Amino acid sequence: MSDFLVLFADKQHVFFAQQICDEMESSAKERGTGIAKRTPEYISTKMLEGKAVIALTKDGEWAGFCYIEAWENKNFVANSGLIVAKPFRKSGLARMIKQKIFELSRKKYPNAKIFGLTTGLAVMKINSELGYVPVTYSELTTDEKFWNGCKSCVNYDILTSKNFKNCLCTGMLFDPNAKKTSAEGNNNKMKEEHKDKENALLNLKLIKRSVENLKSAVRHSVKSLFSL
Numbered sequence: 001m002s003d004f005l006v007l008f009a010d011k012q013h014v015f016f017a018q019q020i021c022d023e024m025e026s027s028a029k030e031r032g033t034g035i036a037k038r039t040p041e042y043i044s045t046k047m048l049e050g051k052a053v054i055a056l057t058k059d060g061e062w063a064g065f066c067y068i069e070a071w072e073n074k075n076f077v078a079n080s081g082l083i084v085a086k087p088f089r090k091s092g093l094a095r096m097i098k099q100k101i102f103e104l105s106r107k108k109y110p111n112a113k114i115f116g117l118t119t120g121l122a123v124m125k126i127n128s129e130l131g132y133v134p135v136t137y138s139e140l141t142t143d144e145k146f147w148n149g150c151k152s153c154v155n156y157d158i159l160t161s162k163n164f165k166n167c168l169c170t171g172m173l174f175d176p177n178a179k180k181t182s183a184e185g186n187n188n189k190m191k192e193e194h195k196d197k198e199n200a201l202l203n204l205k206l207i208k209r210s211v212e213n214l215k216s217a218v219r220h221s222v223k224s225l226f227s228l
Helices: 011-031 040-048 092-110 121-130 143-152 157-161 175-228
Strands: 004-008 053-057 063-070 076-084 113-118 133-135 171-175
Touching: 004 063, 004 175, 011 040, 011 076, 011 113, 011 133, 040 053, 040 063, 053 092, 063 143, 076 092, 076 175, 092 113, 092 121, 113 121, 121 171, 143 157
Parallel strands: 076 113
Antiparallel strands: 004 053, 053 063, 063 076, 113 171, 133 171
């Protein structure tokens, strides 16, 4: 049984907004990579809109958080701000949160491409398990508001010097349409294999029938021979 409760955040969790922001800033400084800075008000809004996931211990202590942002008329969705409180890192909680926010994203935006930028190998691995693939920045949203969110990152100068084509973060994307295409391809392959099996069975039946006809002809010939 898990030591954590991973929930869809709502108004009763707004109390934790400041703590979440403080942990995000502290974690970014430790890694030296930087993140898009968010305010407690912004985090609270995500909770009230039903676009966030929060993790608590069984004693009600805040343990982790992540939220959803939609871009380009909801064609792109980002699972942003993933953070786990320091005492609970390396416990598997990040994976639980990522799975929950992915579930929420698919529920709210079933046709949207879900993407993220990360420097963490652990997050990349979790994303891969969920069906994300590494992509170039050109395959991500072109919405300026999203990229403006990177201005508070210590690596923003690198991003601008590369003309927003790449940076230290790895872009990863889950495309539901690609998944459907893959599934359709698998279905077609299964149908072809099934058709091949049916044809093979039909050929076998024809061979058996030909053998029976041949046996019948031989028996008839033998009977005719002995009747002479």
